[in-house]
Amino acid sequence: MTLEVLYFAWLRERIGQPRERIDTAAETVRDLIADLSSRDDWHAAAFADLTAIRCAVDQQLADLDASLSGAREVAFFPPMTGG
Amino acid sequence: MSARVQTASFDLAAELAGFGAGAGAVVTFTGIVRDDTGAMAALEIEHYPGMTERALSDYGLQAADRFGLTDWRILHRHGRLAVGEPIMMVATAARHRHAAFQAADYLMDWLKSRAPFWKREIGRDGAARWVDARASDEDALSRW
Numbered sequence: 088m089t090l091e092v093l094y095f096a097w098l099r100e101r102i103g104q105p106r107e108r109i110d111t112a113a114e115t116v117r118d119l120i121a122d123l124s125s126r127d128d129w130h131a132a133a134f135a136d137l138t139a140i141r142c143a144v145d146q147q148l149a150d151l152d153a154s155l156s157g158a159r160e161v162a163f164f165p166p167m168t169g170g
Numbered sequence: 171m172s173a174r175v176q177t178a179s180f181d182l183a184a185e186l187a188g189f190g191a192g193a194g195a196v197v198t199f200t201g202i203v204r205d206d207t208g209a210m211a212a213l214e215i216e217h218y219p220g221m222t223e224r225a226l227s228d229y230g231l232q233a234a235d236r237f238g239l240t241d242w243r244i245l246h247r248h249g250r251l252a253v254g255e256p257i258m259m260v261a262t263a264a265r266h267r268h269a270a271f272q273a274a275d276y277l278m279d280w281l282k283s284r285a286p287f288w289k290r291e292i293g294r295d296g297a298a299r300w301v302d303a304r305a306s307d308e309d310a311l312s313r314w
Contacts, residue, residue: 096216096288097300146221148284162218162286166303169246169287170201170258170278 088112090155092123094133095164098140101133116142117151119161139165171234171242173226175217177249179256190241190263197270199278201257211294215248215257218286222246229280237273239264244277246287276314282307 093106113119120140124131134140137151143162144153155161182200190196203213226244234242241263251257258281262273281287289301 093218095218095286096290143218143221143286146218146224148225162221164218164286165288165300166308167283167286168289168301168303169285170282170307 088155088158090119090158091160092119093160093162095162097165098133098163102129113155115151115155116144116149116153116161119155120151120163134163141166171230173223173230173244175219175222175226175246175248177247179247180245180259182256182259185243185245185259186261189243189261193240193263193270194265195267195270196261196263197267197274198259198261199274200259203251203253203255203257205253209293209295210253210291211296212253212292213251213257214290214292214298215251216288216290217246217248221286225285226281229277229285232280233262233273233277237262237264237269237276239269239273242273242277244281246281246285248287250292279307279310279314283311 089108089110091106091108094102099105111119111122113122120134124134141164142149144158145160226246230242230244233239239262243261246258260274260277262270264270291299291301
């Protein structure tokens, strides 16, 4: 499966790019994080503390156990600070 | 009934022209960049284009349904904002004030913790620091 993966705020800075297209066999968001973290030290460092990570699957907020079945875009970011 | 994301500033009076026609109550909230430390030059706001507009619309529709709003408007800026500039506004219109106040409060709680914006403070010395989410903002959501 090919996914568009987006990063925002300090996750984007730690990973060093705003988005990347990846091939993965991950079935859930948590699997995807494990896959990304295994690729290099920057990803591993960015995902070191999962309590600081929020995500959206196809632009809808999702939890880490959300399925990636049929997903095209996954975004990772810190807790939001709008308003 | 609209949600907008933009870099440009806005004029509250212009935004409210024609808003909520026929309503008995209109409530507005405007958030303004403040400097708590005396050392901040600006705020930079990043967002998730595409998702942001969708999320703001969803929250507006939810508020309209829940509180019986006759009109609502959400406007949130992104990019670099100087201290004293407006960041965002919500406006709610209803038959009675209680619903309009509650809906504005509800929308603010959702925007604080569930709209994909991230603030970064830029100091007068040029140093940048991402603003941490507050537990109190997260707790506020549980009221609803």
